Every structure is written in structure tokens, then in C-alpha cells.
Amino acid sequence: MDAFAEIEDSLVEAVRLRRGESPQPTIGAIDSESSRSALPRSQKGIDGNKKVKGVKRNIITDKDGDILEASTTHANIHDSKSAYALLAMLAIAFPWTKRIYADRGYRGNFIEKARHDFEIDVEITHSNYSGQFVPAKKRWVVERTFAWLENFRRLCRNCEETTESANEMLLLIF
Numbered sequence: 001m002d003a004f005a006e007i008e009d010s011l012v013e014a015v016r017l018r019r020g021e022s023p024q025p026t027i028g029a030i031d032s033e034s035s036r037s038a039l040p041r042s043q044k045g046i047d048g049n050k051k052v053k054g055v056k057r058n059i060i061t062d063k064d065g066d067i068l069e070a071s072t073t074h075a076n077i078h079d080s081k082s083a084y085a086l087l088a089m090l091a092i093a094f095p096w097t098k099r100i101y102a103d104r105g106y107r108g109n110f111i112e113k114a115r116h117d118f119e120i121d122v123e124i125t126h127s128n129y130s131g132q133f134v135p136a137k138k139r140w141v142v143e144r145t146f147a148w149l150e151n152f153r154r155l156c157r158n159c160e161e162t163t164e165s166a167n168e169m170l171l172l173i174f
Contacts, residue, residue: 005069008171025062026099027100027101028099029138031103031143035158037055038158041161045073052075053075056072056075057146059146060142061141065144067171068094069094072166074163080107087118098119104124155170
């Protein structure tokens, strides 16, 4: 575990205590977003679904939107592939987390592997799109966190050369 992740984990626990909550979260929400690359020489991939050439940020938040774990990968890595490593980090840093809410990109074999390997239940929440915006039940906090991150100039596009430094910037800014 690197220094930024350790600092971020201890800050999340302190903020949760200040709010009068348990320092260890029991539920979370997971999602990813693709970000365009600003540098021609940076590590990147192409997200075919969103037509984005860059990196993909994967985060797990608690019920308040605070980032518990984060990873940055090439954009062509599927959500469920990078989520398994993210859950492994979550199980070490926050072992009391037992339920994760996710969108349909995480269905399939990932749900069984998460339950078997980490004893974490992954619940797929469906959006009830009816022509107007309706927040996804229990998963909207991770979307709000991505909206907060877009306010920072260094995160609206990927300005880093490596995915490791992009992930450090994500943790540093949040």
C-alpha cells in the first residue's frame, strides 16, 4: 500500500468518526469513468463503449461519497476486470465492508467471485430511466463523487504519463 492510500484511508476513518458514524464502512458503491488523455505519450487505451482514448478511473465510495479505494487503468480494461483488484484492496483496508452496489457493467462471474473470495455481496442496481434523470438507488453517491472530481482541472482530462501517477493524482486531489 502506498503512502497516499494510507493517508486517504485514515482521513476517511477520521471524517466518518466526526460525523458520528462507525470508522469502518459496511456498504459501498463502485463505478468507473473514462477520461480522455491530454498527452500523446501517456499510457492509454480505447474505451470502445464511450469512444474515449485515455484512462479509466475505478472507485469504491462509502455511503457518503468518500473514496475508499481507487485505481486507474487503461481505458480498454473492462470494469469487472479492474474491479476484482479493487475489491481485494478494499477487503484489506476496510474488512467490514460486506455489500457493494454496482451498475450492470459488473454483473456475471464477478459477483460470484466477490462473494466467494472476499465475502462481499455485489448488488446490481438498475436505473429507472423514464425520459428524465432519476438517480440510481444507493449508487448515486459514486456518480456524485465523479462529478466532484470533474471540478479539478487535473482530473477533467488525464494529464499524467503513467496510470500510477494518474491514480496518485486522483487520491491526492480527493
